[in-house]
Each structure stands twice: as structure tokens, then as C-alpha cells.
Amino acid sequence: MPTSTIPRIAKRTVEDLPVEGKRVLLRVDYNVPLNELGVITDDTRIKETLPTITYLLERGASLVICAHLGRPKGRPSPQFSLKPVAKRLEELLRRSVQMAPDCVGPEVLRMAQSLAPGGILLLENLRFHAEEESNSPSFSKQLASLADVFVQDAFGAVHRAHASTAGVAALLPSAAGILLAKEIYFLSKAMENPERPFIAILGGSKVSDKIGVIDSLLEKVNGLVIGGAMAYTFLKAQGIGVGNSKVELDKLDLAKSAMKKAQEKHIQLFLPLDHVIVEQVDAKAPSEITPDRSIPEGKIGVDIGPNTVKSLVTLLQKAKTIIWNGPMGIFEMPPFAAGTLGVAKALAEATKHGAVTIVGGGDSVAAVKQAGLANDLSHISTGGGASLEFLEGKILPGIAALPNA
Numbered sequence: 001m002p003t004s005t006i007p008r009i010a011k012r013t014v015e016d017l018p019v020e021g022k023r024v025l026l027r028v029d030y031n032v033p034l035n036e037l038g039v040i041t042d043d044t045r046i047k048e049t050l051p052t053i054t055y056l057l058e059r060g061a062s063l064v065i066c067a068h069l070g071r072p073k074g075r076p077s078p079q080f081s082l083k084p085v086a087k088r089l090e091e092l093l094r095r096s097v098q099m100a101p102d103c104v105g106p107e108v109l110r111m112a113q114s115l116a117p118g119g120i121l122l123l124e125n126l127r128f129h130a131e132e133e134s135n136s137p138s139f140s141k142q143l144a145s146l147a148d149v150f151v152q153d154a155f156g157a158v159h160r161a162h163a164s165t166a167g168v169a170a171l172l173p174s175a176a177g178i179l180l181a182k183e184i185y186f187l188s189k190a191m192e193n194p195e196r197p198f199i200a201i202l203g204g205s206k207v208s209d210k211i212g213v214i215d216s217l218l219e220k221v222n223g224l225v226i227g228g229a230m231a232y233t234f235l236k237a238q239g240i241g242v243g244n245s246k247v248e249l250d251k252l253d254l255a256k257s258a259m260k261k262a263q264e265k266h267i268q269l270f271l272p273l274d275h276v277i278v279e280q281v282d283a284k285a286p287s288e289i290t291p292d293r294s295i296p297e298g299k300i301g302v303d304i305g306p307n308t309v310k311s312l313v314t315l316l317q318k319a320k321t322i323i324w325n326g327p328m329g330i331f332e333m334p335p336f337a338a339g340t341l342g343v344a345k346a347l348a349e350a351t352k353h354g355a356v357t358i359v360g361g362g363d364s365v366a367a368v369k370q371a372g373l374a375n376d377l378s379h380i381s382t383g384g385g386a387s388l389e390f391l392e393g394k395i396l397p398g399i400a401a402l403p404n405a
Contacts, residue, residue, distance in 0.1 A: 005051065006178050007185035011402045014052065014151050017175040019061040021117060025147035025172065026052065027164050027398075029156035029382060030067035030085045040084050043092075044369075045156070048382055050092060052153045052177035053120075062115035064146045065089075066103060066123045066164055067154065074130030086122045093120070100124055103132075104142040112146040132163045140167030153177025156383035158398025159390075165398035174402050179382065184399065186358050186379040187390045195320035195356065196222055201312075201343060203228035203326030203364065207251040210326070211258075212392040217323075218261050223268040223315065227304050227328035227339065231272050234259065235293060243277070243295035270315065274305030276329065276336060283333040303329025304339035313346045321356045322347055325388060327363040340367045348376035360387035 006015045028049045033041045040046075056063060070080040086099040095118075100108045103123035111121055123146075126132040131139035140163040144150070150172040152158065157165050158180070168174075176184065190198070200217045202210055207230050217224060226234050232245040237255035262269040274292060277299040278285040289305045290296075304312075316322060324347060328339035344367045347357045359368055360381030368374050381387040389396060 005055075007181050008405070009176065009181050009184045009188065010405055011181075011184065011399065012175040012405050013181045014055060014175045014177050016405065017149055017151070017173060019056055019059050019149060022061050022148040023112060023115060023146070024056055024061045024063050025143065025150045025168060026056070026063050026065045026177065027150070027152050027154045027157070027168070028065055028067050029154040030082060031069050031156060032085065034079075034084065038079065038084055040088055043088055045382060046085060046088055046092060048179050049153055049177075052151065052179060053093065055178060056151070057118055057120075060117045062117055062119040062121075064112050064115070064121050064123065066126055066143065068127040068132070068157070068164075069125050070127075072125060072127050074127065074133070076124075076128045080125050080127070082122060082125050089120075089122065095120070097122055103129065104139065109146060126162075126164050133160070135161050135163050135167050137167065139163045140171060143168050144171035147172065150174040151177045152398055152402060153179045154398070155180050155183040155381070155386050157386070158383070158396045159386040159394070161397035166401040169398070169401035176399075176402055180399075182379065183381060183383065183387070183390075186356070187381070187387065190321055190323055190356065190358055191220060191391065191393070194220070197319050198321040199223040199225065199316060199319040199323075201225040201227065201322065201324040201326075202230065203324075203328050203340070204361070205229040205246060207233045207248050207255060210388070211251070211254055212394075213325070213388055214258050215261075216392045218258065218265060218267060221267060223270060223319075224262060225270040225312065225315070227272060227308075227343075228326055229301075230326075231304075232295075232301055234271055241294040241296070242301065243297055243299040245295055245299075245301040268315075270312070272304045272308045273311055274307045275301040276303035276305055276339070278302055281330065281333075283335055287335060301329075302333075302336040304342075306338075309339055309342035309346075312343060313349070316346045316350045316355075317353070319350055319355050322350055323358045323360075323391065324364050325359075325361040325391070327367060331363050331367055337367070337370075340364070341371050344368045344371040344373050348373040351377050360384060
């Protein structure tokens with residue numbers, strides 16, 4: 001990555017935007033997990049925005065921060081209030097954060113206009129208004145009226161054409177924040193100009209969720225690893241027994257055509273060599289390892305086996321660019337997490353030897369953190385759906401709305 005903290009990308013970044021003495025409307029992704037007491041259980045998304053916030057404050061800007069949380073269905077809903085986020089942000093920044101009663105309206109406008117340089121106002125949940133998700137022009141105008149310039153730093157939301165992602169960017173001088181710039185930099189480099197060999201690892205439960213990504217990656221990669229329940233659909237398509245494992249029967253033809261495409265393009269398509277199997281999906285269920293690829297009748301695959309992990313480690317040692325999205329098994333149950341954690345360790349090892357490693361998707365990111373390896377990879381993406389759509393080659397409205405550099 002460039003030595004500057006803000007990588008150079010094809011879009012205008014905050015570095016190119018005059019912000020001194022300006023009010024900045026900053027869109028962030030504060031869709032954080034809360035427990036039943038309304039306490040934040042993982043503040044990663046808040047911490048990820050601190051470099052952009054600090055950058056703007058150091059340059060004498062005042063901040064009007066906007067975000068969404070959960071799915072309140074277009075009306076105010078106390079359990080989705082951003083108040084706990086304001087409190088946590090205040091603790092992390094060690095400075096006062098005002099909490100607005102709403103995200104638009106006369107009172108919010110007054111609060112925004114009375115911000116002194118260095119002041120911070122966090123707007124209430126954007127999705128308390130249905131107009132946010134419908135990208136209403138009048139709602140976009142109300143948001144734009146709160147500030148002089150707009151900075152987009154919510155990678156987790158840029159795949160949606162909402163008022164706060166696409167609408168506002170057309171009304172104010174706009175730019176990408178540091179987090180968004182990093183996301184675009186790493187994902188673009190991998191998809192447009194990767195160092196080779198380039199290996200992609202896809203896991204998770206459904207082929208249907210990732211068929212577009214598989215198609216796109218088969219145009220780019222030297223090797224494609226399929227793990228998680230997706231692998232059982234691919235194995236079944238090859239005529240290999242998968243017992244009672246989760247299979248998408250209506251996707252067998254898609255799996256076959258993907259395998260054919262890989263073969264025609266001389267791309268190594270890697271499927272599990274062995275499996276961890278159980279009779280029922282239960283963390284306490286006795287498990288065993290299959291001697292080969294096939295799973296006996298009455299058994300369910302819940303993770304990749306140790307031989308698969310060993311072969312993956314060898315494969316990844318040679319890679320120069322690695323993208324990973326999705327777990328290798330039922331990772332949330334500790335007895336079935338070894339395969340996913342094994343992949344996380346292999347990626348950290350590959351990074352040490354100079355590979356560019358990118359991880360996206362909630363469970364794979366959680367695995368990397370659980371293994372204590374979050375700082376040992378090149379880039380951890382903050383947007384599950386957005387990173388998948390980026391890899392698929394789709395246009396992301398929140399990025400498209402920003403002016404080119």
C-alpha cells in the first residue's frame with residue numbers, strides 16, 4: 001500500500017476535499033451488534049471510522065455523522081437507537097459527542113448549524129425514515145442541508161442506492177473517507193491487477209449466494225477453493241456421496257458448469273479431500289473424520305478435515321494474492337471450527353511471506369479475530385454484502401456517486 005495513510009484510488013478521497021472550517025456530513029457504518037440490554041458486543045465498526053474522524057477533526061472541521069442500525073422498517077424504534085453508539089464513540093475519541101433527537105428536521109438543523117470547529121453531532125438512525133431506503137430526493141436534500149461537504153466512509157452500505165449513500169453525494173462536494181479508500185484500493189488491486197498466483201477461497205452454506213462471485217472469480221484467479229456446505233453441492237454434482245449434508249439440489253447444474261469452466265480455463269478448483277462428520281448437528285455430538293471425499297449415508301459434513309487443511313496450507317504457501325470469504329464449516333460451534341481457523345492461520349502465514357491477503361464476510365472475519373490474527377493480514381473488509389458485490393464486478397451505487405479523482 002502507498003506510504004500515505006490514504007491510498008490513491010480512482011475516486012476523489014478526503015485528502016482532495018477542502019474541509020478546513022467546514023461542516024462535514026460523514027456517512028459511516030455503525031450497524032453494530034447489540035445484546036438484549038442494548039450493550040454493544042463488538043465495536044469494530046466504530047473503531048474502523050476513527051482514522052477518518054481524526055483526520056477531519058485535526059483539520060478544523062465539525063462533524064455531522066450519520067448511520068443506520070438494524071432494520072427498524074422506516075419508523076422510530078427505541079431498540080435501534082444509535083444512543084449506545086454515541087456513548088461508545090465519546091469513550092473512544094475522549095471528547096464530547098452530541099446525540100441528535102432525529103436525523104432531519106428543524107431541531108437537527110439548528111444543532112448542526114451551531115457546531116463549532118471540532119464539534120461532533122451524531123444523527124439518530126437514518127432508517128427511522130422510510131425515505132432513506134427509497135432514496136427520496138427531498139430526504140437527501142434535508143440531509144445535505146446539514147453540512148457543506150459529504151464524506152462517504154460506510155463501505156458496508158455502498159452497495160445500496162439510499163439517500164445517505166447515493167442521494168447526498170450528488171448534492172454536496174463529496175469524497176471517499178480513509179476506510180472506504182482502503183476497501184476500494186485492496187479489492188480493486190486484487191480484481192484488476194493481482195500478483196500471481198491468485199487464489200480465492202469461498203465458504204458458507206449456499207452456492208446460490210455466491211454463484212455470481214464464482215463466475216467473476218473464474219475470469220481472474222489461478223485457483224478457487226470451495227469449502228463450507230457449498231462444497232457438498234459441488235461434490236454431489238461430481239457424483240460423490242455426501243450423506244445427509246446440506247445440498248442445494250437445484251444448483252447442481254450451476255456447480256457442474258462452474259467446474260467445467262474452471263477445467264477449460266486451466267484453473268485449479270480445490271474441493272475438500274476429507275470431512276468432519278456427525279449424525280446430528282450438535283456441538284456435543286461425537287464426530288469422526290472421513291478417510292476420503294465421500295460422506296457415508298446418515299452422516300452430515302460439518303467441517304473440512306485435517307488432510308484438506310494440510311493441502312490448503314501447501315496451496316496457499318505459493319500464493320501471492322488470496323481472497324477469503326465464508327467459513328469452511330459450522331464455525332460457530334467450537335468442535336467444528338478447526339478447518340476455518342486452519343485457513344485463518346494459513347493466511348497469516350502467507351501474509352508473513354509477502355502475499356496480499358484480503359478477508360471479507362462476517363464469519364471469516366470473526367474466525368480471524370478469534371484466532372488472534374486480525375493484525376496479521378493485509379486487509380479485513382468491513383462489508384460482507386458490499387465486498388461480495390465488488391468481487392462480482394457489480395457497480396456499487398455509493399461508490400459510483402462519488403466524483404472521480
